[in-house]
Amino acid sequence: MKKKKNIILENIKLVTAGAKGVAIGKTEDGKTVLVSGAIPGDVVNARVKKSKSKYYEAEAVEVLEESPFRVAPKCIHFGACGGCKWQNMSYEKQLDFKQEEVYNNIKRIGGLENFETLSILGSEEEYFYRNKMEFSFSNARWLTVAEINSQDDFNDKNALGFHIPGMWSKILDLKECFLQEDPSNAIRLAVKEYADQNGLDFFDVKNQKGFLRTLMMRQNSKGEWMVLFQLYREEKENREKLFTFLLEKFPQIKTLVYAINPKPNDSIYDLDINIYSGEGFLMEEMDGLKFKIGPKSFFQTNYKQALELYRKTLEFADLKGDEVVYDLYTGTGTIAQYVARKAKQVIGIESVQEAIDAAIEHAELNGLDNCTFYCGDMKDIFNDDFLQNHPKADVLITDPPRDGMHQKVVEQILKLSPEKIVYVSCNSATQARDLALMKDHYTLVKILPVDMFPQTHHVENIALLLKK
Secondary structure, three states: OOOOOOOEEEEEEEEEEOHHHOEEEEOOOOOEEEEEOOOOOOEEEEEEEEEOOOEEEEEEEEEEEOOOOEOOOOOOOEOOEOOOOOOOEOHHHHHHHHHHHHHHHHHHHOOOOOOEEOOOEOOOOOOOOEOEEEEEEEOOOOOOHHHHHHOOOOOOOOEEEEEEOOEEEEEEEOOOOOOEOOOHHHHHHHHHHHHHHOOOOEOEOOOOEOOEEEEEEEEOOOOOEEEEEEEOOOOHHHHHHHHHHHHHHOOOEEEEEEEEOOOOOOOOOOOOOEEEEOOOOEEEEEOOEEEEEOOOOOOOOOHHHHHHHHHHHHHHHOOOOOOEEEEEOOOOOHHHHHHHOOOOEEEEEEOOHHHHHHHHHHHHHOOOOOEEEEEOOHHHHOOHHHHHOOOOOOEEEEOOOOOOOOHHHHHHHHHHOOOEEEEEEOOHHHHHHHHHHHOOOEEEEEEEEEOOOOOOOOOEEEEEEEEO
């Protein structure tokens, strides 16, 4: 049977937000429609991208009536860039929909009832809240629809910016970005201008050749900056001239580092980092705790909200000072050390050796002798032998990746049987799935959604569970 193409669903009223930031409506016959490129409150005509038995996936092609929640997006790249997809929705409504999503996931997926839902903790900064940004160089920049339709001849093919969603070889050349405070934009634009004027080769993704590959910038709360370049090949003279130019123009750059990367991918974790200027790291402080942030370090990208998240996690744990605390998926041990000052002993587990090395270093730096860290895949290391050879946990904190916890890990938590569990999650759907596995043994007392990423659909959630 010949497939129908270009099906347009007309006059769809979008009533709420769904997973991954889509807006949700229904057809006249009651079939659900998940629409990208629009916000709740809009009435749209939408083109079907996928037709499932119970719903359509579609994209808005025409907005017939604008939502009362619409606001003018700040950024000129809105729509082409895949970053801040909710930039055209008021921040107040963003928070409402995030809170609703978390609550619905816990209730529907988790099958949980009678828990307290605290009001979502919004971000003080709606823009310029990220302390780390990564940009890619390309010698074949993405042309917008307007540029293509203009039929002009575009000589400037170089780009320094973001990957177009779903098109890894296409880079949008950024003129502005509202995610990282100045001088982030100024540094990026200066690098682009210098490279163009001096004929430096931008990376060719398809043919895997060129000189300039990626640019990463991160800053600490003191306004000190780190700049990291990935170069596809070494060009010593060009590299040194570029780096000298940057350091002279931007005295805020405390350390400048680089890596030579001839691999097919941009991952830096298996690369040697070379220090050109400074110490190769930044120092950060959170409520008196010091952390050493290197080029490969994981650290929450919204510093101020991360601090609030840790404070609330500690508040949920409600430690008295004599507890043994387990911190699963401890990363660089940030939460572990944050709670260690209120606990008798903290045991952290993480799968990445470099993160564990950093956690140990930070504990020594902060004078914490009650933290012990172990490295290994969580489902393998967190086993019966581990439980038998370590003290029983009074409180367990877990902050897994988006996929949530492996079922074996949940089973071990139930064997460990701590009196209290604080579950921090960046994906309330997988969190709800895990909570459902524990609901016969634990009571969900309360949840607190925390917005770490304004202008996006992403939301964190903290859940408190008490043993029945």
